[in-house]
Amino acid sequence: MLTKHLFFFDTDGPIDRYKARLVEKGYTQTYGVYYLETFAPVAKLNTVRVLLSLAANYDWPLGKLTALIIYVDDMIVTGDDQAEMQNLQKYLASEFEMKSLGDLKYFLGIEVAKSKHGIFLSQRKYILDLLAETGMLDCKPIDTPSEQNHKLGLYHDQVPTDKKRYQRLVGKLIYLSHTRPDIAYAVSVVSQFMHSPSEDHMGAVDAYFEVSESDSCKGVNILHGHTYVEGYTDADWAGSVTDKRSTSGYFTFVGGNLVTWRSKKQKVVYRSSAEDEYRGMTQCV
Structure with missing residues (x-):
């Protein structure tokens, strides 16, 4: 990211206006040389x-x-x-x-709906627009976003799929998970195959849309409660069939309301479930 400064001067010299904006010049920057991570100057x-x-x-x-x-x-x-x-x-x-x-x-x-009981957040319109865009408004709803003990991974004999469509749909699901913690783990799984998606991966993504269609009115309730901060974590030791790395998950409450959640594959392989769980707790904290 480069910062671009624009200065406007009156005829007598003083600055009349100042404006700064961030300009992305990806074609001249190399990962590891000019930057190590991306940063968006907006509220999370x-x-x-x-x-x-x-x-x-x-x-x-x-x-x-x-x-x-x-x-x-x-x-x-x-x-x-x-x-x-x-x-x-x-x-x-x-x-x-x-x-x-x-x-x-x-x-x-x-969508933000306020009542005497609290605030309700949902993305119903976003889901319906997304289903209409992908031609899945008439899909058959299912109950769960992913199969238990699924075996999604990278295999040498996998059948490739449309990479651009896959990346676009997964990106939409990532944004949908801002009010749908129930699909957070499932979305984190399909996000791992953006570089080389297969028909099996695309099938899993389509299934997530079917879940979204059946539960389009779901969201996050923010209700009146106490003022404590609480956090919960878990991890599946060596859960990935591809590289045996674990996936950590956590969610936190502020005032009794669910405000943060995440499901992410860990960076290294841990030697025990205890070490795995400690790493998950560290990410939560």
Whole structure:
């Protein structure tokens, strides 16, 4: 990533406007030479869920507290002081071109429904649009996103499939998992074969869409509760049939609400299940 600076000067010399943006020039940069990881300067969806959990749980007892969270050109403003939030919005509007959409109902493809019991997040419209795009609106629903003790892996006799379509569909599923923790593990599995997908892998992806169609109204409930932070972890020792590496999984609650979850293959092979579990706990913490 390169930072591009634009300066605008008045006739008498002082800077009238300043703007900075990130410009990706992948064709001139090499992994391991110019960068080791990618970074997007936006709020994580985990942070969004934590903020909504706090909004649902707290009566903001600190007084005059205002929270602002930004994702590219979308933002959420919340707090316990209406006048302070309005002042913040007026200030931002004086500096940037922006528009208030009122109470939060839709954010980054996520539907937000608020009631006296709390907040409900779902991606129903996203799922239906995705099924229509892939021609799977009339598919037969199934109950589980993956078979138990599945054997998905890389094999020398596998039949290749459309690589671009596979990568595009898996990318859609990754975004869907922001409100569907029930498919997190299944999506992490098919994400491991982006470079060399087979017909078996594509069949698994199609099955995930069938699950999504049957449960399009599912989502994440953010309810009034306590203010503790809780975390749970697990790992399947040597679960991969390809390289015997394990997959760690964790999920955490803030105020009794599920806000973060992840399922990811570990980087090395561990010699015991105990070592495997400790590594999983480390990732959670």
